[in-house]
Amino acid sequence: MKKLLLILLIVFLISLPLVVKSQYILSLMITLFIYVVLAESWNLLGGYTGQVSLGHGAFFGVGALVTRLLWINKIPILLSLPLGGIGAALLAAIVGIPCFRMRSAYFPIGTLALSMIALLTVSNVFISAGALSPQLLKSYEIFSRYYLALFIVLLSILTIHYLVRSRPGLAIVAIRDNEKAAAAIGIKTLKYKTLALLTSTFLAGLAGGIYAYQHVSYYYDAPFDLTWSFTAPLTTFIGGISTIAGPIVGSLCFLALSEIFAVTLGQVHVLIFGFCFILIVLFLPGGLLSMKTETLKNIRKRIEKAKVDS
Amino acid sequence: MDKRKLFFRLAPKCLISILAFMVVLDLCGDSLAASPAPATIKLGCVNALTGPVSIGGSWIKQGYDIAVKHINADGGVFVKEYGKKIPIEIIYQDNESNPRKTAERMEKLYSIDKVNFFLGGFAQFLIVPQLAIAEKYEVPFIGTTLGSTAEFSRGYKYTFTPFQAEQDQVISFLDVLDSIAKNQRPQKIAFFEVQEEWGEATGKYLQQFSKERGYQMVTQEKYAIASNDFSSLIVKAKGDGAEALYTNPTPPQGIRLIKQMKELSWAPKITLIMRAADLEAWTQNLGKDGDYILHEGGWDYHLKLPGVQKFNEDYRADYKLNPTPPAGTAYACIQIFADAISRAGTLDPKKVRDAIAATNMTTVMGPMTFAPNGRGQGKYLRLMAQWQKGKDELVWPPDTASAPLLFPTPPWNER
Numbered sequence: 001m002k003k004l005l006l007i008l009l010i011v012f013l014i015s016l017p018l019v020v021k022s023q024y025i026l027s028l029m030i031t032l033f034i035y036v037v038l039a040e041s042w043n044l045l046g047g048y049t050g051q052v053s054l055g056h057g058a059f060f061g062v063g064a065l066v067t068r069l070l071w072i073n074k075i076p077i078l079l080s081l082p083l084g085g086i087g088a089a090l091l092a093a094i095v096g097i098p099c100f101r102m103r104s105a106y107f108p109i110g111t112l113a114l115s116m117i118a119l120l121t122v123s124n125v126f127i128s129a130g131a132l133s134p135q136l137l138k139s140y141e142i143f144s145r146y147y148l149a150l151f152i153v154l155l156s157i158l159t160i161h162y163l164v165r166s167r168p169g170l171a172i173v174a175i176r177d178n179e180k181a182a183a184a185i186g187i188k189t190l191k192y193k194t195l196a197l198l199t200s201t202f203l204a205g206l207a208g209g210i211y212a213y214q215h216v217s218y219y220y221d222a223p224f225d226l227t228w229s230f231t232a233p234l235t236t237f238i239g240g241i242s243t244i245a246g247p248i249v250g251s252l253c254f255l256a257l258s259e260i261f262a263v264t265l266g267q268v269h270v271l272i273f274g275f276c277f278i279l280i281v282l283f284l285p286g287g288l289l290s291m292k293t294e295t296l297k298n299i300r301k302r303i304e305k306a307k308v309d310s
Numbered sequence: 311m312d313k314r315k316l317f318f319r320l321a322p323k324c325l326i327s328i329l330a331f332m333v334v335l336d337l338c339g340d341s342l343a344a345s346p347a348p349a350t351i352k353l354g355c356v357n358a359l360t361g362p363v364s365i366g367g368s369w370i371k372q373g374y375d376i377a378v379k380h381i382n383a384d385g386g387v388f389v390k391e392y393g394k395k396i397p398i399e400i401i402y403q404d405n406e407s408n409p410r411k412t413a414e415r416m417e418k419l420y421s422i423d424k425v426n427f428f429l430g431g432f433a434q435f436l437i438v439p440q441l442a443i444a445e446k447y448e449v450p451f452i453g454t455t456l457g458s459t460a461e462f463s464r465g466y467k468y469t470f471t472p473f474q475a476e477q478d479q480v481i482s483f484l485d486v487l488d489s490i491a492k493n494q495r496p497q498k499i500a501f502f503e504v505q506e507e508w509g510e511a512t513g514k515y516l517q518q519f520s521k522e523r524g525y526q527m528v529t530q531e532k533y534a535i536a537s538n539d540f541s542s543l544i545v546k547a548k549g550d551g552a553e554a555l556y557t558n559p560t561p562p563q564g565i566r567l568i569k570q571m572k573e574l575s576w577a578p579k580i581t582l583i584m585r586a587a588d589l590e591a592w593t594q595n596l597g598k599d600g601d602y603i604l605h606e607g608g609w610d611y612h613l614k615l616p617g618v619q620k621f622n623e624d625y626r627a628d629y630k631l632n633p634t635p636p637a638g639t640a641y642a643c644i645q646i647f648a649d650a651i652s653r654a655g656t657l658d659p660k661k662v663r664d665a666i667a668a669t670n671m672t673t674v675m676g677p678m679t680f681a682p683n684g685r686g687q688g689k690y691l692r693l694m695a696q697w698q699k700g701k702d703e704l705v706w707p708p709d710t711a712s713a714p715l716l717f718p719t720p721p722w723n724e725r
Contacts, residue, residue: 024421027414127507131442134465140446215413217442219435222410262411263418266360266404 013150017143026142030214032255033149034207035235037156039247041203042232044160047242048169049196050176051100055111056204056232058118059088061224063205065122068130068212068220077148081209088205089198096197100190112229119224126220137216149210156203161244163199172196204232238280240287249288347392350399351657353647354425356415356440358432361407365561365589366432366636370454373633373640374400374429376624387648390655398648401425409439416443426657429643430454430471432636434508444468450650450663452643455608455636459511462683468659470666472642472678472686474608476508480515482606482692483556483582484523486706490717496553496579500529502543502567504558512584516556528552535560540567541574548576558584565595572599572722579718580604582694588635593700602719603697604705607635609642609675610693612704612712617645617674632702642673 017026038060046052067084071077099110132140163169171192174182183189208223231254239250257276261269280287284294355374358367378398381387386397401423403415412431419425420443428444430437430453437453438461444451445466456471457479487495501516503509513530520527528550531543540563547555555578559567564586571577580602586592587605611622611633621641625633633641650665651657670679676690694706696716703713 022421024417027417027421031414124505127505127510128460129438129507131438131461131464134445134467137442137446215439216446217413217439219409219439225410262406263403263415267406268360 010154014147017146023142026146027214028255028259030142030146030149030210032251033153034210034214035231035251035255036153036248037207037210038204038228038232039235039239039251040156040160040244041200041207043236043241043243043247044163044203045196045200046233047236047246048160048164048176049172049193050179051193051196052108052233053111053200054108054229054233055096055113055115055118056201057224057226057229058111058115059092059201059204060208060211060228061118061122061221062091063088063208064212064223065126065208065220066205067209071213072130072132072136077213081148081152081206081213084209084212085202085205088208089202092197092201093194096201097190097194100193100197115224115226115229119221119226122224123219123221129217129219131217140216145210145214148213152206152210156206157244157248159199159203168192168195234277236287238277238287240289243287243289246287246289253288347394348396348426348657351387351389351396351427351651352423352425353398353400353427353429353644354403354416354419354423355400355429356403356405356412356419356431356436358407358436359402359404361405363407363433363436366455367407369634369636370430370432370640371402372625372629373454373637374644376621376628376637377641377644379624380620381644381648387651389651389657391657398644400429405431405436407433407436409436412436412439413443416440420447420449425449427451427647427659427662429640429647430456434458435506438507441466441469448663449659450647450666452646452666454639454643457511457608458507460507462685466684468663468684470646470680470684470686472646472673472675472688473639474606474688474691475685476511477515477519478608478691479584479606480512480519480556482694482706483516483604484519484525485692486604486694486715487525487554487580488523489706489708489715490580494579494718496718497524498526498528498550498552499554499556500547500550500552500578501527501531502540502547502555502557502559503530503532504560504563505532505534509558512556512558533559533563537563538566540570544571544574544576547578548574553579555581556584557582559586561586561589561591564592568596568599568603575722577719577721581719582606587697590631590634590702593697593702598700598725600697601699601725602716604694605697606692606694607639608691608693609635609638610695610704611638612695613638613674613676613690613693613710615674615676615690616672617641621674638674642675642678645673646671646678 038056042053042056063084066087067080070080070083095114099107102110171187174187175189175192179189211223235250235254236247238253239248240246257273258269261272284290357370358364378400382397385395388395401419403419405412405415428449428451430440432455434456437456441451441461445468448468450468453471454473456473457476459476499520501513503513517527529547529552531546533540533543564583582604584605587603588607593600622633646666646669649671650662650669654661654665667680676688679687681687693704696703696705698713698716705711705713705715
């Protein structure tokens with residue numbers, strides 16, 4: 001049943017641009033795909049490996065920066081995009097791996113510092129906006145961007161799906177559950193954490209590359225904005241951490257909420273989103289995906305309590 | 311019925327319903343656009359209605375709204391193609407003072423709201439990402455506070471602004487210096503450069519033009535857009551013997567800068583504070599310490615030009631304030647659109663674009679034409695105002711000045 005639903009969903013997404021011509025809707029769908037890839041990439045590191053990163057904005061930004069600079073200098077997008085991902089993974093290899101030496105809360109703080117340093121550096125080095133030339137604008141069309149983004153979404157979901165079900169995936173989950181115990185039974189923890197980090201940041205870089213390919217004009221520091229670092233864990237927690245579907249559901253809710261409320265209420269939508277997030281953390285700690293089981297559990301509890309009372 | 315059968319029946323229906331809903335949403339927009347005589351001419355504006363620079367966004371909105379009120383009071387703009395006057399409607403979208411949101415909202419205005427043309431919002435860093443969108447869709451865009459020269463060198467055909475360029479700002483400052491008697495004229499200039507595109511460009515032009523006119527730029531120091539401490543810059547300028555100061559801080563920074571200048575007892579003979587000193591709050595916050603400070607925003611309510619008095623009266627009646635410079639520029643943008651649509655006789659974006667390029671009219675900013683790159687060529691773009699005894703006075707150019715320039719600025723202990 002799940003497979004059929006998945007096939008139907010993919011057919012729906014592939015056929016969407018054939019019937020919907022609105023640039024806005026297709027553009028929103030690409031934004032959704034970016035959120036999904038970024039959240040899935042964060043989920044691999046934060047959810048499955050237990051390494052909570054607050055620096056995914058930096059990897060996303062590097063992916064966007066490398067892709068954009070290569071692409072506007074006439075390197076084909078199909079080459080620029082993976083190079084953007086490699087750029088992000090390279091940054092992770094240089095800076096992220098030493099961060100693994102940090103324990104408990106220091107890892108998130110270290111990655112957050114990385115994100116802030118990257119933002120400050122880029123905003124001071126690239127002061128002007130990176131707008132496309134009139135020639136590139138003339139050849140701009142949304143469909144190729146939509147399908148490329150869809151392909152990256154499928155690629156990231158399949159990669160994570162197979163990775164977490166493989167032997168290295170089991171090692172990664174074991175590290176999350178108890179790193180010392182995993183090391184005691186012979187798992188090379190640094191090796192598998194590095195594998196998760198590089199895969200995760202490569203995917204975050206690809207998401208950044210899609211951002212760079214989608215937008216006709218933006219300041220180079222926009223993809224380095226700290227909101228990207230927070231959006232990824234937020235959407236994952238909302239949907240359901242350590243699940244493949246969680247980041248998809250979370251991203252969909254995040255986009256829907258921010259679009260519906262932002263258009264009508266401006267910045268108030270941040271408050272509304274924050275309030276929803278608190279409610280989910282309090283009442284659905286497993287995310288929206290756990291709603292069914294949590295509700296059933298609560299009903300059972302009440303029935304049992306009623307029985308005891310009577 | 312078992313769960314599997316129920317799923318097989320419902321899942322395709324749900325997906326088809328979603329697809330159909332999106333198609334309907336898509337077609338709704340198309341059917342509106344296909345209407346032969348639109349009820350209104352839709353101008354789409356992505357503006358900072360919330361967020362840190364929303365105060366500036368409100369000035370722009372006020373200017374636009376009064377201009378639309380004035381034009382619609384006469385029935386709107388005559389469009390020959392439809393043989394009647396059509397009122398103007400502005401559809402606002404909030405970018406939350408975030409440049410990242412600006413482009414997304416522009417897409418919505420074009421695809422969903424089906425606007426005919428684009429208007430700019432407040433703040434250059436929020437306007438810049440809008441330009442490529444207008445160019446992509448080939449829809450004319452008239453922006454307000456867009457001083458950037460770099461953006462007008464990209465070769466875009468659909469971007470226009472009646473606003474002063476970065477060079478105009480520097481030139482008017484040097485013109486004011488030139489007007490001072492030679493034996494009293496400040497020769498040594500200090501420039502405190504805010505680290506953004508505008509600050510960098512201003513520094514470049516000030517360096518170039520001041521050298522050409524025989525001035526010496528003795529200090530050029532940078533500060534971050536979020537910086538609160540200017541003491542090291544002040545000490546450096548004081549040590550360099552700077553007699554004039556030029557800077558473009560944000561409003562809170564401008565106020566802190568003056569307070570720190572007073573604490574460190576540095577009073578250059580003349581000080582130009584762009585952006586921060588444009589606000590009425592300047593004198594409310596600083597009192598007499600805010601006096602003698604020069605500022606320029608590309609327009610001034612003291613200008614004795616056609617339409618300015620009516621605009622001032624309505625603005626004061628509606629908002630209980632004197633119109634700010636961005637509000638005046640915003641008013642002129644609507645005048646230019648109305649004139650161009652009327653001359654084009656159609657709402658066809660390409661024809662209206664050509665009509666804007668051929669503009670030759672008098673706005674509240676004075677006579678206005680456009681250079682081939684879309685930059686406004688006005689007679690009154692190089693202005694200079696000064697805070698005098700808590701009042702904002704226009705001191706440059708002399709033919710429209712409301713008061714003479716107060717010079718030199720006395721030392722802090724003599725005020």
